Amino acid sequence: MNFDYSEMQQMLLDSAERLMKERGQVEKWRERRHIESGLDADGWAQFAELGWLMLPIPEDAGGLDGTMEDVALLNIALGKGLATEPYINSVVLSAYILDQAGGAHREALLGGIASGEARVALAHAEIGDRYDIDTPRATTAVHDGNGYKIDGAKSVIFDAPSATHFIVSADLADAGTSLFVVEAGAAGLALESYPLVDGTRAADLRFGGLVVDADALLASGAQATDLLFAATDRAAIAAVAQGVGSMEACLDLCSAYMKERKQFGQPIGNFQSLQHMIVDMLVATHQSRSALYGALAALDGEAQARIRAISAAKVVMGEASQLVMRHGVQIHGGYGVTDEYAISHHYRRLLSLEKAYGDIEYHVARLAAAHIA
Amino acid sequence: MNFDYSEMQQMLLDSAERLMKERGQVEKWRERRHIESGLDADGWAQFAELGWLMLPIPEDAGGLDGTMEDVALLNIALGKGLATEPYINSVVLSAYILDQAGGAHREALLGGIASGEARVALAHAEIGDRYDIDTPRATTAVHDGNGYKIDGAKSVIFDAPSATHFIVSADLADAGTSLFVVEAGAAGLALESYPLVDGTRAADLRFGGLVVDADALLASGAQATDLLFAATDRAAIAAVAQGVGSMEACLDLCSAYMKERKQFGQPIGNFQSLQHMIVDMLVATHQSRSALYGALAALDGEAQARIRAISAAKVVMGEASQLVMRHGVQIHGGYGVTDEYAISHHYRRLLSLEKAYGDIEYHVARLAAAHIA
Amino acid sequence: MDFRYTPEDEAFRQEVRAGLRAILPDDIRERQRLTTTMNSDTHDQRVWFSLLDDKGWSVPAWPTEYGGPGWSAIQKYIFEDEMYLASAPEFQWTGTHMVGPVIYHFGDDAQKERFLPAIRRGDHIWCQGFSEPGSGSDLASLRTHAKLEGNKYVVNGQKIWTSTAYEADWGFFLVKTDLTVKPQAGISFLLIDMKSPGITVRRIPQINDEEHLCEVFLDNVEVPAENLVGTPGKGWTSAKFLLEHERTSSAFIFWNKRELRRARMIADDIVHDGRPLSQSPAFAGRLARLEADLAALEWSVLRVLANESHGFDASVASSILKLRGSEMQQATTEIQVDLLATRGLRAYVPGRDQPAPSLPDWPEYVPGRTAIATIMRAATLYGGTKQVQKNILAKLAFGL
C-alpha cells in the first residue's frame, strides 16, 4: 500500500496547480461563466496541451493509459481551481463507455477526446428519473433501413451545449436499453440549453426521428447498463475528487479570511466558535479524501465491495461538502453570500458536485441495498 | 389562548417543587433506586397526600378531574426532581383506560389509584413488538366458565414489580384484542423483574392458565385499540413533560458547573465553545416545552392533528433529550460519567423517557404516516 | 392555561380569510405564489399596501391612533398566518415593522404626520442603513459621520447590506453625530431621502444571481436636521428598540410554514419508483422532522405573543426564535433543493419576467427554489450572526 505520488503524478499535479492557480482566480471565473456554451475554448486547448484530455484514454487510441488514481489527483486540482470544463463527462465517463464498447467509433472518438476536438456527453437521464440507470428508457430507437431512428427526450444533460457528440440511451425493441453515438449537429436533435448554478451548462434534448447509422450502436441490454453503471461510478469518483479539491480550497479561503477579518477589535480567527467550525470543515475534508482513496482501492475489486466503497465516498463527500460550504459562507459573514468572494463560487460548485452522479440520498440507498443484495 | 398558571396549578407546582427539591437530591435518588420493587412507599404516600394521585381522576371516582395541562405541569416538576415513581403508567395511562372503559372495576380501581392503594400497569407489549398498539396479540384469552382464561407472555412491562393490578391485552376469539384487569398476585401469573437504567423497574410477565371473572373484561376490538392509542398518547405527553423537566434541571446543573469548575486558570464557562453548547441545550429544551404545549392544545381535537402534534412533541423532546444529555455529560468532563453527579442520572432518565411510549423513530414514522392516511 | 384558539379567534380567522380573498388581485397573488426571489415584487407591494390600507389592515401592529386596527397579539398572529396562506405579497418590513414604530415611539409630531401615513399606504419603500464594511456584527464601531452645519447634517460614509436601497424612497441610518464620546453614545438615528444628491447606490451581485443587497455611499449628503428622530446621540436607543420591538418576527414562522407547505407540495408532486417522494422513507422522515421542529417553533412564537409569565424570560425566548427561525428557513428550503435533484441545479436569473420552463418536467415550482435556498445562508448572518446570537444568549440566560 502506497500513498505517495509517482513522478508522473507529481508532474501532473504541478502543472495542474500552476494552471489552476492562474485560471482559478475568482474574477476570471466570473467572466468565464458567461461563455454561452459553458466552454472556454482556450482553457480546453490548454487542458489538451498539458495531456490531461488523453490521461485515461488507452494508449492504442492515442492516450496515456493513466489510472483512476491519476484521474482523481488531476480532478482534485480541477476542483481546487473551480474548473467547470466537461472533463468528467467527456474524458472520464464517456471515454470509458466508448473504450469498453469498442466498435467503429472507438478509435476516432477517443482520439478526438484526447486531442480536445471531441467532447462527448452522456444523454441518459429522462423526465421522471432520479439517477436511474437501469430503468427502461422512454426514448425509443427502431430499426430504420441500415440504421436506427431515435425519438424521445432527455432531461438535464450536463455539458450538452459544448458537446460535439452524445452517447444516447434508448429502448431498442427486443434489445432493451441501448447506447448510440449521436453527433451534436444531427438533424432531428434539438437542444434547449441553460446555465446551472455552478456556471456550467446543461440542456434538455429532444429527438424527433433522428437517424443514425448501424455502427452508431455501442451496446445493448445488460452490456449497456453494466457500462452505464461502471462509467457512472468512475464519474462519481471524479466528482468526489473535485469535491475534495474544492473543499481544500475552502479551507484555505476561510483560514486566510479568519486571520484578516477583524470584529470586536480582533481577528475573528481568535474566536473559539469559528476555530471549531473550521476544524469541523478540516475533519470533513480530510475524511472525504480518505474515502476517495477507499473508492479507488475498490474500483477493480468485487462488485458489492466496489459499490459500497464508491457510494460511501460519495456520501462522505456529499455530507462533507454541505458542512464545508455552509460553514465556509458563515465564516465569511455577509461577504460569503456575494458573488464577489470565491467562497460563494465553491458553494455553488459543491452544491452541484453533491447532486451530480447520484446525490446523498441516492448513494445512501445504494449502499444500504448493497447489503441486502 | 393563555399560557399562565391557574391558582390551582400554581399551588400544585409549588408543592411539587418543594417536595422534588428535597427528594431530588442525587444522594437520595441513589439510595431510592435500590428499593427492590422500584417504589419508595413513603414517597408514594406523599404523592397521595398532596393529591397528585387523584389529579386526573374524575370527580365521581374520588378524583380532582384535573386537565392534561395540570398533569403536564406536575410531570415537568417530577422530571426535574428525577421522580421515578409509576405516575405515568398508573395515574395517567391506566386510569384513563379504566375511566373510559367503565364497568365493574372502574370506581374501586380509580378510587384505589387516587388514594395510593392501587397501582395499575399496562401489560400490552409482547415479544417482537416495537411500540405496536393494534397488531394482534399472541397472548390469548378464552371463555372459561363465567370468566376467561389467559395464556401468554408480556415483555418489558414498565413498573410491573410495584403494580397491584395490570391491564392485560389478549386476543379473545371473535372479539380481537381485549383488555382485562388482572390482580398482581393472581394464580397463573409469574413475573421476572429487573431494574432499568433509570432506576425504575420492569418485568416480563407470563400467564399460564390465569383465570379472571367475566367483569375483568374492559373492552374489546376497536374500542380496546382506540383506548390503547388514546391512553398511550396521554402517557407520551406526560413523558414529554418529564423530559422537559429533566432537561430544565440539566440546564441548571450545567450552568452552575460551568461557573464553578476551573481549567486553564478560569471558569470553564468563559469558553465560547461551552457557552454555545449550553445555548444549544437551552434552545432544544425551550422548543420541547413549546412542542408540549402544542400537543396539549391538540389533545382533544381532530384525530390526525392530535397524532401529528403528539408525535411532533415526542420527536422534538426525544431529539432534544439526546442533545441535552450528551452535551450535559460533556460539559461535566469526567465527572459527568460518574454515578456521583446528578447529570448522569438525568442522562439515564432521559434515555429512558426517549424510549418510553414510542421512541424517535416510531414517532417520526407515525407523524409521516399521518400525512399519507 | 388554555392553549386552544377561542371561537372568537376562529371567527376572526374566517373574517380575515374572506377579506383577503376579496381584495387580493389575482395577478399579484400568482406572482407571489410563484415567486423566484426572496423579496416580493416592489410594485406589487405598493399596490397591495394601498388595498390593505383601504381596509385598515396595512399596519396590524401599530397603535390605533396611527392607523392600526387594534387587534390582539393572537389576532395579529392569525392575520399574518392568513396573509401567507393567501399568497399575499410579503410586508416590506423596513417601513411597517422597523422605522414606523421608531417614528411613532421616538419621533416628533411633524415626523409622525409626514412619514406614518405614507408608510401605512405603501407610498414609501424604506431601506435600513446600519451595517458598515468594517462593522458587521459589531455595530458599535460605526464610522459614517453626520456633521451638523446650521439646520442640516452633512453626511459622509458608507453603508453595506442595505437591502432594496436601489429602489427605496427613504432610508433610516445610524450615523455618528458626536465623535468625542464613547462609541455607542454618539450615534443618532437619521432619516434620509434616497434621492438626495451625494448618495450612490451599488447593487451587490449575490450568490443567487439576485442583486438585492446594496452598498450605499454617502458623499456630503445634506439632510435637514428635522430628519433626526429622537434625541441626538441616542440613536442607539432607537436602534435597540427597533431590533427588540418585534419579538417574534425573526422566527419567520409564517414564511417557514409556507416553505414547508411548498416542500410537501413538491414532494407530493414528484413521483419516483411509483410513489410520490413524500412517501419515500428518506424524504417522509425529513419532512416529519421539519414539521415537528416547526410545530415547536410556532408554539415558541405563541408563548412570546401571549406573554407567558411564569419563569419565562421574553428576551431569551425571542433570541431563541431568531436562532431557530433562521435555521428553519435554511432547512425548509434545503429540502426543496434536495427534492429537485439535478433539476435544482438550473440557474434562473430571478425576476418578474422569468420565462416559464418549456418541457413537462419543469413544473412552475422549480424556478427560484435553489436561488432562495442559497441566499437563505444569509439568514444566520444578518441581524447578528448565529455565533453572536449564541454569545448573547449565553449571557442573557446564564450570565456567562
Add this chain to the structure above:
Amino acid sequence: MDFRYTPEDEAFRQEVRAGLRAILPDDIRERQRLTTTMNSDTHDQRVWFSLLDDKGWSVPAWPTEYGGPGWSAIQKYIFEDEMYLASAPEFQWTGTHMVGPVIYHFGDDAQKERFLPAIRRGDHIWCQGFSEPGSGSDLASLRTHAKLEGNKYVVNGQKIWTSTAYEADWGFFLVKTDLTVKPQAGISFLLIDMKSPGITVRRIPQINDEEHLCEVFLDNVEVPAENLVGTPGKGWTSAKFLLEHERTSSAFIFWNKRELRRARMIADDIVHDGRPLSQSPAFAGRLARLEADLAALEWSVLRVLANESHGFDASVASSILKLRGSEMQQATTEIQVDLLATRGLRAYVPGRDQPAPSLPDWPEYVPGRTAIATIMRAATLYGGTKQVQKNILAKLAFGL
C-alpha cells in the same frame, strides 16, 4: 499511489487468522464475544497475553530487540484487525502501548530488563496516573508531589480517572519532583508498585454501573528512586511521547468496525413488520451512513500508517483520528441501543458472571449494549476533551 493490499499482505492475513484461531481458547473467545463491559476480563487478558507471547505476537509494535515481531505498519494493522475479528480479548493498552514504549525509549537497561518482559507476557497489569481532580484537560497544573529523600521518592497527592487501578500491579505516574520551576518543567515520570503502603484506591461508581475508573490516593508512598524513568523533571517529554507515539490507536478503528458489525448483526436479528430492522429504511440508512463514515476513518488510519508524504501533516491527521474515532465509538454503540428499543433500557450489573436473560426475546447480545454505549460518552472526554482537541487542531492546522 497504490491502495490495494499486496498478495504478501493477504498471505500474512491468512497466516494470522489461522494462528489466532489455533491458540485462542474457546471460553475466552466467548466471553469476549459476549462482553458486557468496556474492558476485557483481566484474567483472560493475562492468559491471552502469555499465549500470544508464546507465538511472539504479544507486542506487535515493539522493536524486535524487545520482543516485537518486526512487522510492517500494514502488517500490524492486519494483525489487529484479525484480533478483533477473532474476538480475542483486547490489549491492555497501558502496558503494551503506553508505558512499554516509554521504558524502551527513555528507560535505563535495568528498567528495560525488569519491566518489558513482564509486560510482554501479560504478567503485569498497568494503570496510568496522569489526571488529577483539579486538572482534567489541563495537565500542566498537576499537584501530586514526589520528594527525593535519599534513594527513594516520597509521594503525596491524588490521581483520578485511573482506569483499572484497583486490580493493577503497577502504575506509571506523572508527579512533580521540582516545585521551584515553571509548571511543566518540574514533572517526572515515576513507576509505582500499586501494592506499596500508602496507596488507597477508590473505585468510582460510573454512569453504566461499572466501577472501572478509580481515584488513587498517595499518602507518603515510598518509591525507589530507580523507578524514575528518564531524566528527572523531563516527565513531560515522556508523557508527550506516550500520548503521541500511537498515532492511530485513538481512531479505535478495529473496535469501531467490530461495533458496527455488531450493530448490523443486531439489526439483522430483530424482525419487525415482517422484515429485519436492517431493511427498515430508517435503520438501513443510519447503518449505511455509519459504514461510509467508518470507511473514511479506516482510510484515514491507513494514510497515517503508510506515512503518506505529500502535503500531509501526520500530527493533524492523527488528531483527526482521535476526534472522529471517539465520535464513531459513540455513534456505533448508540445505534445498538436504538435498535433494542425498550429492551435496551434493562440494566445489567456488568461482570463475568452475568446471568443470561431467560425469555426468548432476550438474545445474548442484549446485555452490555447500553452500558457500553453509555460509558462511551467518556470517549470524547479522556485524553483531552473534544473541545480541547479542536483547539489543538485549529492551532496545528491553521495557526489559529
